Amino acid sequence: MKKILVISAGRSDYDRYYPIISELNKKKRIKLWLCLTRSHQENIFGKTINYISKEFNIFKNSYKSKKIFNNDFSKNFCDDLLFINEKIKKKKPDLIIILGDRYEMMLGPISAIPYNIPVIHFFGGAVTEGATDELVRHAITKMSHYHFVLLDQYKKRLKKMGEESWRIKTIGMHELFNLKKQKMFNLSYLNKKYKFNFNKPYILFTLHPTTLELKSLRKQIQIVKNSLIKSNLNVVFTYPNADPGFETVINFIKTFRDKKKYIVFKNAGINLYANLLKNATLLLGNTSSGIVEAASFKKPVINLGTRQKGKYTPKNVINCDFNSKKIMKSIAKAMSKNFNDKIKNLINPYESKIKINEIIKIILKISNNDKILRKKFID
Numbered sequence: 001m002k003k004i005l006v007i008s009a010g011r012s013d014y015d016r017y018y019p020i021i022s023e024l025n026k027k028k029r030i031k032l033w034l035c036l037t038r039s040h041q042e043n044i045f046g047k048t049i050n051y052i053s054k055e056f057n058i059f060k061n062s063y064k065s066k067k068i069f070n071n072d073f074s075k076n077f078c079d080d081l082l083f084i085n086e087k088i089k090k091k092k093p094d095l096i097i098i099l100g101d102r103y104e105m106m107l108g109p110i111s112a113i114p115y116n117i118p119v120i121h122f123f124g125g126a127v128t129e130g131a132t133d134e135l136v137r138h139a140i141t142k143m144s145h146y147h148f149v150l151l152d153q154y155k156k157r158l159k160k161m162g163e164e165s166w167r168i169k170t171i172g173m174h175e176l177f178n179l180k181k182q183k184m185f186n187l188s189y190l191n192k193k194y195k196f197n198f199n200k201p202y203i204l205f206t207l208h209p210t211t212l213e214l215k216s217l218r219k220q221i222q223i224v225k226n227s228l229i230k231s232n233l234n235v236v237f238t239y240p241n242a243d244p245g246f247e248t249v250i251n252f253i254k255t256f257r258d259k260k261k262y263i264v265f266k267n268a269g270i271n272l273y274a275n276l277l278k279n280a281t282l283l284l285g286n287t288s289s290g291i292v293e294a295a296s297f298k299k300p301v302i303n304l305g306t307r308q309k310g311k312y313t314p315k316n317v318i319n320c321d322f323n324s325k326k327i328m329k330s331i332a333k334a335m336s337k338n339f340n341d342k343i344k345n346l347i348n349p350y351e352s353k354i355k356i357n358e359i360i361k362i363i364l365k366i367s368n369n370d371k372i373l374r375k376k377f378i379d
Contacts, residue, residue, distance in 0.1 A: 009104035046267020101137035109143035125154025127310030182274035209245030295348035300334035
C-alpha cells in the first residue's frame, strides 16, 4: 500500500489536480489524502471543501479564529505548517504531491525534508514576472525530487537550474482532457438556472492582484472598471485567488450591481467554468486560465498587466497594459472577425503530451530510496 499526501491551496489547483488524483483514488493499492489549506474553508471563496470532501479523504485544520482567512499571510502559513507536519508525522506518507506556485505549496517540501519523503511537483519551470509566485515556484523546484512540466522549454529551464534530466517529464496540461469532457448545457438552461442572459455577448472576467504591484492595485481596477462600463458588454465575474489584495478586487466586483448586465461566481467549479468559457465572447483579466485553457475553446483573451509576463502565450492572447484606451482597442480587436478567423484553427500548445495513466505509472514507480532523495546539481 503506497500512501500519498496531496496538498491543495485553492479551487484552481484542485481543478488541475483532479484528473490525476481521481485516478490515483481508484487504485486499491493507494491510500490517498488531500490536505486542504485555509481558502478551501472560506465562504468568501465558495467553501470548496464541501464538494471535495464528498469524493476524497481530506485533512482540514480546525482553525480557532472565527475569521479563518485573516490576511496575516505569514501567521496563516506557520499555522498550516504545524498542522501539515503533524499529519505527516502521524500518517507517514510515502510521497507528497504539490502543484503550482502558491506560497502554501511550500508547506509540502518544507514538511517533507526532515522526514526524507520524496516530493513530486507539477508545473515548475514557468515564469510569471509580476507575481511573488515566481520566487515560490523556483524555490519549490530545488526542494522537489520529481517534476512534471507543461512545455519542453520549461524542462530546459529546470535543467539550467541544475535538475537532472531523468527527474523531469513534459506532460502538458492534463486538466484540458477533463475540461473538454465536461457536460455542455444549452443557453436556455443556463439562462433559467442563473437568471442571466448568456445569449448576449459577454466578457468572462477574472482579475488576481499582481502581488508585486499592490500599490497600483486600486488604480488598476479603476481603469478596468471604466473600460468595462465603456464597453457596454455584459460581464461574468469570477473571484480572485486568496492573494494579498484579494479583498480590494472583491470589493471592486461588488460595485457592479446591475443584475441584468453583471453576474458573479465566487467558485464556478470546472463544469460551470467550462460552460462559461465556451460561450464567452472573450476573456479579460490576468488569470492563467486565459493563457492555458482558453486556447482549447478558441477564445480571444486580453491578458492585462505583468502578472503572467514571461509565460508562453498562444496566439489567441492579446497582451495589454492597464490603460483604458489600450483595453478598449484590445476589446475591439478580440471581437473582430479578422482576429477570430486567425484563431479558429488554433491548436493549444498546452494540450497534454501523454495520457493520464502514463503519469500515474510514473508516480507509482517513485519510491522512497537513495536515488530519488539524493539530488545532484548538474552544471
